[in-house]
Amino acid sequence: MKNNLKIERRIKNLTQEDLAKMIGVSRQTINSIETGRYVPSTILALKISAVFEKSVNEIFSLEVSD
Amino acid sequence: MKNNLKIERRIKNLTQEDLAKMIGVSRQTINSIETGRYVPSTILALKISAVFEKSVNEIFSLEVSD
DNA sequence: AAGAAATGTAAAGTATGTTTGTCATATTGA
DNA sequence: TCAATATGACAAACATACTTTACATTTCTT
Numbered sequence: 001m002k003n004n005l006k007i008e009r010r011i012k013n014l015t016q017e018d019l020a021k022m023i024g025v026s027r028q029t030i031n032s033i034e035t036g037r038y039v040p041s042t043i044l045a046l047k048i049s050a051v052f053e054k055s056v057n058e059i060f061s062l063e064v065s066d
Numbered sequence: 067m068k069n070n071l072k073i074e075r076r077i078k079n080l081t082q083e084d085l086a087k088m089i090g091v092s093r094q095t096i097n098s099i100e101t102g103r104y105v106p107s108t109i110l111a112l113k114i115s116a117v118f119e120k121s122v123n124e125i126f127s128l129e130v131s132d
Numbered sequence: 133a134a135g136a137a138a139t140g141t142a143a144a145g146t147a148t149g150t151t152t153g154t155c156a157t158a159t160t161g162a
Numbered sequence: 163t164c165a166a167t168a169t170g171a172c173a174a175a176c177a178t179a180c181t182t183t184a185c186a187t188t189t190c191t192t
């Protein structure tokens with residue numbers, strides 16, 4: 001699964017830690033999602049979606065390997 | 067987290083097992099998501115989104131408890 | 133260039149998703 | 163009504179998400 005987190009974060013000028021605090025997870029969790037080390041739960045994706053005011057589908061997308 | 071799975075399934079006339087097979091999970095996984103027993107991964111949400119041709123946000127939504 | 137802030141990553145532990153198997157109940161259709 | 167099909171739910175085992183701590187590396191600011 002791919003994601004635009006880094007880009008969306010830059011648009012809103014948020015650090016990984018800022019975003020983490022906004023949605024109530026650890027900074028490492030954001031980092032791990034961004035670097036593709038793991039796939040977030042749908043609740044997390046929805047919270048991220050709310051922060052960036054974009055749909056989950058606009059932020060996350062399936063790859064062939066999924 | 068709430069979801070419209072049951073309604074969307076009815077619209078497309080799919081059983082839990084049909085949907086499960088389409089996205090490659092077990093029937094119990096679909097059942098558990100539908101009845102709110104657990105929150106799916108974002109990959110699963112995106113696959114479900116693809117089946118119903120609706121965004122993840124249209125199918126799943128946050129509740130205050132999230 | 134130097135110090136501060138931001139990021140990447142790893143290990144260990146806890147929590148939660150997912151599968152398989154199984155059974156009970158509800159719903160549908162002849 | 164009877165049988166078939168669909169759904170809800172539980173338990174055990176396993177996989178993966180997530181936290182915390184900690185440290186190294188990169189990027190930013192001056």
